[in-house]
Amino acid sequence: MNADTQKFSSLPPEAAEPKAAAGAFPIWVIVALAVVAYFGTVKFDESDGGFSAQVFAPYVSTKQLEDFLPKDPERIAFLEGRKLYSQNCAACHQASGLGSPGQFPPLAGSDWVKTEGPNRIIRLVLHGIQGPIKVNGLDFNNAMVPWKDNMTDQQIASVISYVRRNKDWNHTFSAVTPDQVKKIRDTEKSRTAPWSAEELLKLSDK
Numbered sequence: 001m002n003a004d005t006q007k008f009s010s011l012p013p014e015a016a017e018p019k020a021a022a023g024a025f026p027i028w029v030i031v032a033l034a035v036v037a038y039f040g041t042v043k044f045d046e047s048d049g050g051f052s053a054q055v056f057a058p059y060v061s062t063k064q065l066e067d068f069l070p071k072d073p074e075r076i077a078f079l080e081g082r083k084l085y086s087q088n089c090a091a092c093h094q095a096s097g098l099g100s101p102g103q104f105p106p107l108a109g110s111d112w113v114k115t116e117g118p119n120r121i122i123r124l125v126l127h128g129i130q131g132p133i134k135v136n137g138l139d140f141n142n143a144m145v146p147w148k149d150n151m152t153d154q155q156i157a158s159v160i161s162y163v164r165r166n167k168d169w170n171h172t173f174s175a176v177t178p179d180q181v182k183k184i185r186d187t188e189k190s191r192t193a194p195w196s197a198e199e200l201l202k203l204s205d206k
């Protein structure tokens with residue numbers, strides 16, 4: 001027995017080998033975690049982090065849905081005209097109304113659009129236009145198809161109103177009614193050829 005062994009053997013037996021034992025986990029940590037989780041969830045829900053009502057439960061009735069639709073008749077007509085424009089006209093005249101140089105003339109700021117009366121533009125949209133035309137001093141010599149067979153009086157009135165009243169283009173000219181289109185359509189029923197700019201300029205815009 002050397003000196004060390006002697007020293008250990010003199011200690012009380014339980015202290016000779018230290019043991020790891022499960023200590024009690026402090027209960028307040030569990031409570032604090034639960035509180036944080038609860039208020040965190042409440043906060044998350046409040047800020048629509050869960051299921052946004054706008055996405056997941058938008059409309060409880062058709063009435064509520066209708067309330068979201070525009071009411072102002074001017075606004076409704078504008079939206080209708082804009083839709084028709086993007087479907088039928090924007091391919092050439094562009095959404096911006098600027099057209100494309102040497103090929104498709106601009107509508108934004110066009111002296112053919114900015115007339116006091118709408119009759120020339122009604123005519124050229126109904127029957128199309130072909131040949132040399134000057135738009136804001138620039139020369140074009142191309143052709144636009146007639147729209148009379150593809151668009152109703154109502155649609156032509158809407159799209160022309162959009163073109164004449166588009167605020168983005170600073171246009172504030174009179175709107176066109178379906179009756180105005182119908183009148184010209186009826187009186188020029190027998191016409192089959194597209195207009196030329198020269199012919200149109202001889203007729204009044206009013």
Ligand code: HEC
Pocket residue numbers: 085088089090091092093103104105106107110111112113121124125129130131132133135140141142143144145147159160163197
């Ligand atoms: C396929 C191409 C094309 C489409 C689509 C088209 N246009 Fe045109 N538009 C032309 C061309 C080309 C001219 C000039 C014709 C010429 O050179 O004589 C023109 C001329 C005009 C003009 C007179 C000139 C001017 O710039 O102000 C107006 C107004 C017009 N178009 C309105 C419309 C409207 C409204 C629509 C939609 C319903 C439409 N166009 C769709 C090609 C098109």
